[in-house]
Amino acid sequence: MNRIIKFRNPPTVVSSGSVVGKEEGKGPLKNEFDEIWDDVTFGEDSWEKAESTLQKKAIEKAIEKSRYVKEEIDLLFAGDLLNQCTGSTFGIRDLSIPFAGMYGACSTMALTLATASVFVASGAVKRAIAATSSHFCSSEKQFRYPLEYGGQRPPTAQRTCTAAGATLLEKSGGKIQIESVIFGRIQDLGITDANNMGAAMAPAAADTIHTFLSQTKTKPEDYDLILTGDLGFVGSELLIQLMQKDYDIDLSSVHDDCGKMMFYRKEQDVHAGGSGCGCSASILNSYVFRQISEYKLKKVLFVATGALLSPTSTMQGESVPSIAHGVLLKGV
Amino acid sequence: MNRIIKFRNPPTVVSSGSVVGKEEGKGPLKNEFDEIWDDVTFGEDSWEKAESTLQKKAIEKAIEKSRYVKEEIDLLFAGDLLNQCTGSTFGIRDLSIPFAGMYGACSTMALTLATASVFVASGAVKRAIAATSSHFCSSEKQFRYPLEYGGQRPPTAQRTCTAAGATLLEKSGGKIQIESVIFGRIQDLGITDANNMGAAMAPAAADTIHTFLSQTKTKPEDYDLILTGDLGFVGSELLIQLMQKDYDIDLSSVHDDCGKMMFYRKEQDVHAGGSGCGCSASILNSYVFRQISEYKLKKVLFVATGALLSPTSTMQGESVPSIAHGVLLKGV
Numbered sequence: 001m002n003r004i005i006k007f008r009n010p011p012t013v014v015s016s017g018s019v020v021g022k023e024e025g026k027g028p029l030k031n032e033f034d035e036i037w038d039d040v041t042f043g044e045d046s047w048e049k050a051e052s053t054l055q056k057k058a059i060e061k062a063i064e065k066s067r068y069v070k071e072e073i074d075l076l077f078a079g080d081l082l083n084q085c086t087g088s089t090f091g092i093r094d095l096s097i098p099f100a101g102m103y104g105a106c107s108t109m110a111l112t113l114a115t116a117s118v119f120v121a122s123g124a125v126k127r128a129i130a131a132t133s134s135h136f137c138s139s140e141k142q143f144r145y146p147l148e149y150g151g152q153r154p155p156t157a158q159r160t161c162t163a164a165g166a167t168l169l170e171k172s173g174g175k176i177q178i179e180s181v182i183f184g185r186i187q188d189l190g191i192t193d194a195n196n197m198g199a200a201m202a203p204a205a206a207d208t209i210h211t212f213l214s215q216t217k218t219k220p221e222d223y224d225l226i227l228t229g230d231l232g233f234v235g236s237e238l239l240i241q242l243m244q245k246d247y248d249i250d251l252s253s254v255h256d257d258c259g260k261m262m263f264y265r266k267e268q269d270v271h272a273g274g275s276g277c278g279c280s281a282s283i284l285n286s287y288v289f290r291q292i293s294e295y296k297l298k299k300v301l302f303v304a305t306g307a308l309l310s311p312t313s314t315m316q317g318e319s320v321p322s323i324a325h326g327v328l329l330k331g332v
Numbered sequence: 333m334n335r336i337i338k339f340r341n342p343p344t345v346v347s348s349g350s351v352v353g354k355e356e357g358k359g360p361l362k363n364e365f366d367e368i369w370d371d372v373t374f375g376e377d378s379w380e381k382a383e384s385t386l387q388k389k390a391i392e393k394a395i396e397k398s399r400y401v402k403e404e405i406d407l408l409f410a411g412d413l414l415n416q417c418t419g420s421t422f423g424i425r426d427l428s429i430p431f432a433g434m435y436g437a438c439s440t441m442a443l444t445l446a447t448a449s450v451f452v453a454s455g456a457v458k459r460a461i462a463a464t465s466s467h468f469c470s471s472e473k474q475f476r477y478p479l480e481y482g483g484q485r486p487p488t489a490q491r492t493c494t495a496a497g498a499t500l501l502e503k504s505g506g507k508i509q510i511e512s513v514i515f516g517r518i519q520d521l522g523i524t525d526a527n528n529m530g531a532a533m534a535p536a537a538a539d540t541i542h543t544f545l546s547q548t549k550t551k552p553e554d555y556d557l558i559l560t561g562d563l564g565f566v567g568s569e570l571l572i573q574l575m576q577k578d579y580d581i582d583l584s585s586v587h588d589d590c591g592k593m594m595f596y597r598k599e600q601d602v603h604a605g606g607s608g609c610g611c612s613a614s615i616l617n618s619y620v621f622r623q624i625s626e627y628k629l630k631k632v633l634f635v636a637t638g639a640l641l642s643p644t645s646t647m648q649g650e651s652v653p654s655i656a657h658g659v660l661l662k663g664v
Contacts, residue, residue, distance in 0.1 A: 111433070312380055312415060
């Protein structure tokens with residue numbers, strides 16, 4: 001079965017928005033983001049509302065940087081990590097843009113972007129936005145412990161980024177094309193440690209990358225960058241090993257990971273790196289798109305990974321099902 | 333702006349699956365469903381796992397009733413009400429079908445069906461499944477009180493259905509066509525009573541139905557049925573009033589609602605009717621599709637509504653944002 005959706009008329013990236021919090025704004029990519037907020041409440045009185053505002057800001061930034069107004073956006077695909085995706089729904093409710101909610105955990109940026117690409121490429125809609133967000137404080141509160149508790153995180157744990165990204169797509173006109181997309185299959189190798197998401201997600205990334213390479217008959221060297229979402233330091237190493245062991249493919253020379261890129265590892269004490277939907281979303285919608293626009297990167301395979309667990313499933317002793325969706329980006 | 337996605341080559345419904353629990357199996361539609369389970373644990377040891385199994389059964393039933401095997405399904409769109417959509421992710425993880433997670437609360441059946449339709453109509457994929465589920469016990473536990481607490485429900489409360497539905501779409505060959513789809517915009521009139529979802533969702537249904545009618549230049553009489561998802565008895569009455577008052581449109585002669593259809597109101601003591609993603613999903617994928625296949629209904633506008641709240645947003649005093657997505661079905 002052909003798993004890859006290749007576009008005869010590839011949709012293009014018209015504009016993008018990226019907004020991050022204080023800690024992300026001190027990392028190696030600090031000069032790339034549209035906005036850095038030292039106040040991670042974003043002026044709101046709860047962490048959930050802060051995340052909603054963060055996501056809204058990224059969407060508004062993408063629209064602002066285009067020549068369109070929000071009334072000209074046909075459809076918005078968005079999701080986030082919060083229960084019932086309220087980071088998105090409360091963030092965008094005032095925008096009055098038709099909305100399709102998605103859930104892919106940390107794979108959401110690739111999921112929404114891939115879906116929006118199909119809608120725009122087929123002419124179902126003229127313009128669509130793909131967006132997502134995550135917030136360190138709302139995530140810690142929901143998935144782990146309240147911040148005030150001061151729980152210690154193990155070395156394999158990643159830090160959920162306070163970050164959001166949004167991409168505005170249109171049939172033509174942008175400098176970056178979405179050449180093709182691939183939707184992942186759930187992988188579950190039985191990992192039950194909710195503090196080691198990188199390990200749980202690496203098999204999903206390996207499955208999607210291997211399928212993409214084999215079905216397009218390409219090799220890692222054919223890409224300038226194969227960028228995973230947020231495997232972090234532990235998961236990235238596992239991915240390289242898995243690809244070598246299971247498929248005899250050496251990814252090491254072209255692979256990078258948004259979870260590794262977001263922070264200075266030692267100085268910022270982030271353990272295994274960054275994570276959260278907003279991690280890859282904010283990096284894709286700033287640094288990566290800029291690199292492609294400026295012809296520094298030509299062909300980028302973006303593969304965001306998500307761990308499809310919930311605190312309830314973990315408490316019930318369940319393992320962590322994961323998924324990875326992919327998007328092939330190319331400079332025009 | 334044209335909000336309606338009309339297909340030049342309308343995709344068709346190849347087959348569908350519907351599985352419900354004991355109480356739903358005693359209602360007026362008991363002879364319509366593929367499976368009725370008296371054991372609402374579905375053989376599992378938690379309510380969340382029960383819901384996952386329920387959703388999986390509906391998907392497997394849809395595949396079984398087609399001439400395909402699961403390896404021939406290109407993409408599965410699914411979602412549910414549980415935190416992080418684990419009803420879907422754990423249900424389908426063993427199927428190994430590429431998966432796009434969606435979140436639309438009780439609007440999910442229309443959301444996944446509309447999205448899958450665009451993918452199939454455009455040729456992005458050959459065959460796709462749209463599915464969703466809900467479970468009375470997992471929902472009560474998560475959104476309200478543990479069942480053991482025996483909390484009393486107010487008269488405006490609806491009963492979350494233990495039910496799931498799945499639709500298998502293909503470019504041609506089925507007896508039912510998806511003519512066009514519309515994605516809703518979030519509406520929020522400030523209702524904060526999480527026990528009155530029907531009232532919160534009625535404005536979303538009104539917005540989508542009005543937009544659909546006005547942009548297609550049609551009247552209620554042009555449809556054999558305008559079927560809302562699960563407004564229940566309270567919300568349905570409000571919808572009729574809103575349509576009359578705001579748009580001078582009389583829906584009453586062609587309108588029905590899945591939340592009203594699922595149970596015998598008095599005998600089954602369900603207060604304001606049924607709700608949950610599975611309510612409209614199981615009714616659409618049984619009774620409604622059968623009525624169209626047998627030429628008893630020709631043209632059905634299916635509009636499922638969702639309340640995009642979370643227990644956290646309610647506790648923080650937030651109102652209930654709602655949405656309604658629509659799908660126009662026609663007999664071939």
